[in-house]
Amino acid sequence: MKSIPHDPPGEPNPLRALSLDQLRCRTSMKWRTYPDDVLPLWVAEMDVPLAEPVVRAVMDAVARGDTGYPAGTAYAEALAGFAQKRWGWGGIAVERTAIVPDVMLGIVEALKLLTGPGDAVVVNSPVYPPFYQFVEHMDRRVEEAPLGADLRIDLDVLEAAFRRSVMGGRRAAYLLCSPHNPTGTVHTAGELAAVAALAGRHGLRVVADEIHAPLLASGVEFVPYLSVPGAENGLSLMSASKAWNLAGLKAALAVAGPEAAADLARMPEEVSHGPSHVGVIAHTAALRDGTAWLDALLAGLDDNRRLLAALLAEHLPAIACRPGDATYLAWLDCRALGLGDDPAAVFLERGRVALNSGIPFGTGGAGHARLNLATSPELITEAVRRMAAALA
Structure with missing residues (x-):
């Protein structure tokens, strides 16, 4: 099978195209489940405009x-x-x-x-x-x-x-x-x-x-x-x-x-x-x-994986997160933080960041949370800042 390197994309990074105000105009599940003071980095929707084709x-x-x-x-x-x-x-x-x-x-x-x-x-x-x-x-x-x-x-x-x-x-x-x-x-x-x-x-x-x-x-x-x-x-x-x-x-x-x-x-x-x-x-x-658009997205996701790893290492080093080789989701092992079986509930209540609780994922999910990387670098940075502040 082929291995596809991510060359510099010919299209702009779609993850950087929309502002938070623009995203809050959306009426889908990701942006309507929680109040406006919550950053939604949970359900598998991407914060991107559609590919032009x-x-x-x-x-x-x-x-x-x-x-x-x-x-x-x-x-x-x-x-x-x-x-x-x-x-x-x-x-x-x-x-x-x-x-x-x-x-x-x-x-x-x-x-x-x-x-x-x-x-x-x-x-x-x-x-x-x-x-x-x-x-x-x-x-x-x-x-x-x-x-x-x-x-x-x-x-x-x-x-x-x-x-x-x-x-x-x-x-x-x-x-x-x-x-x-x-x-x-x-x-x-x-x-x-x-x-x-x-x-x-x-x-x-x-x-x-x-x-x-x-x-x-x-x-x-x-x-x-x-x-x-x-x-x-x-x-x-x-x-x-x-x-x-x-x-x-x-x-x-x-x-x-x-x-x-x-x-x-x-x-x-x-x-x-x-x-x-x-x-x-x-x-x-x-x-x-739509493959040119996809390539730009994939390059942006590569950047976001590196960004999340760096931010966690700096601000929340107790969270274990090995960047996945696929998807736009990050699986966070929060057990060392001592937040119990549902750390996502703590980050939501104290930090106003919505992640997926690991519990519904079955055996092996307790003490974990799932974070959606398919958003702007600015929102990922703000989310980690809020998560760290929630534990201060």
């Missing part, structure tokens, strides 16, 4: 009145082209894709194809909280396989979870977060091949959430799960939503390995009615024409 595509569609139901394969073709150019992977066959409303709802539909009520879904905790919520809501049970101390997949722990999950001859699935949220860990080809081998040995099916795949630190390689030996019967969920800040324009793609095509074909036709047609247009434009 996306704006143009959406405005053109609206001007045409092109706001009906989604159709066609343009999104899948754009993703296939992006994957080839970005990751050197030609494994996306348009005929083995399906549009779904978003990644989490796509995961739900995939798990319905592969498991039944009461079956287990294995996750690597600490992990994205909706994994727990959606799995339990669909009457499956979560089986945790906690990450190791190095925040990487512990294959022995994973195999033990696989064994527990299939006891009694039950079906089970492994919901792989790749790259991993909240840690930013990028799984290697060797790790993913070992995962595929374990899943094959124990009869589990793998569903990979790869929504953060475009958001890599400079020089880091992303390996699509379906590209490794043994993953041919896997399913992947991908979307442009995280990398181009399109969560409000709903659309994602389910991608099947060659041996999972028949499974994907069983997905109910009405699932394809859920994505927004305008969302599909926006995501397609992002993948086809």
Whole structure:
């Protein structure tokens, strides 16, 4: 797979484009959940303007009145082209894709194809909280396989979870977060091949959430799960939503390995009615024409990772934070501060900084908080200043 260095971008850093006053005019969750005196560095929304090709595509569609139901394969073709150019992977066959409303709802539909009520879904905790919520809501049970101390997949722990999950001859699935949220860990080809081998040995099916795949630190390689030996019967969920800040324009793609095509074909036709047609247009434009904007964003995120590390070292050295290799999220180990299981609550109450509590991320989340780096350097600096002052 390709390793993409972040050369000096040809576009301005989108993370520096909007002022705090401009951001406070937004009406989305990030900017409406807390009072105006709180700096919101929590939910996965980026403080950026949209990429110009996306704006143009959406405005053109609206001007045409092109706001009906989604159709066609343009999104899948754009993703296939992006994957080839970005990751050197030609494994996306348009005929083995399906549009779904978003990644989490796509995961739900995939798990319905592969498991039944009461079956287990294995996750690597600490992990994205909706994994727990959606799995339990669909009457499956979560089986945790906690990450190791190095925040990487512990294959022995994973195999033990696989064994527990299939006891009694039950079906089970492994919901792989790749790259991993909240840690930013990028799984290697060797790790993913070992995962595929374990899943094959124990009869589990793998569903990979790869929504953060475009958001890599400079020089880091992303390996699509379906590209490794043994993953041919896997399913992947991908979307442009995280990398181009399109969560409000709903659309994602389910991608099947060659041996999972028949499974994907069983997905109910009405699932394809859920994505927004305008969302599909926006995501397609992002993948086809928005890579220069993405490169500028990635360079800005590299700068913000370095900035956060320097600020924490200076003002809050007791917080352990290894910069992740992907996503725009930072996983803060605050246990040495003695703030209890929920340091995010302390930083909110005393410092007026909103972070994600680590507790909903499952085992390994207590004493941690998740910080969203996708904002301006000035807001990151002010947030750390407030966090430090909160402990003074």
